[in-house]
Amino acid sequence: MRYEAEVFLHNGYICPCTICQRSTGQPAEITVLIRAGTLRYLKDEPKYYVSSADGKRGFCGTCRSRIVWQALRPDDDWLTNLTVGTLDRPGEVRVTRHIYADTQLP
């Protein structure tokens, strides 16, 4: 699957919340915010599941990689974020925030 989006490269963040732990099978997830309304799928579209009261997660239907988190409320589209590992150049992302740090595993 392929997508394009305008990514805020200096707005990467780590989230070790229990939902991210379960959805990735990892201790934390690293994602990056994008400009609202700029995400377009070029090849295939993600499969989605509602993962909390606030949002849904999209993953690749072929390899099952987690791709995107999107808010359920359209007004919260500015919160759309992509998993850093799915970017073409993930090394350009700067992680500047660590949210839900109280749930981080020791």
Ligand SMILES: [Zn+2]
């Ligand atoms: Zn999380």
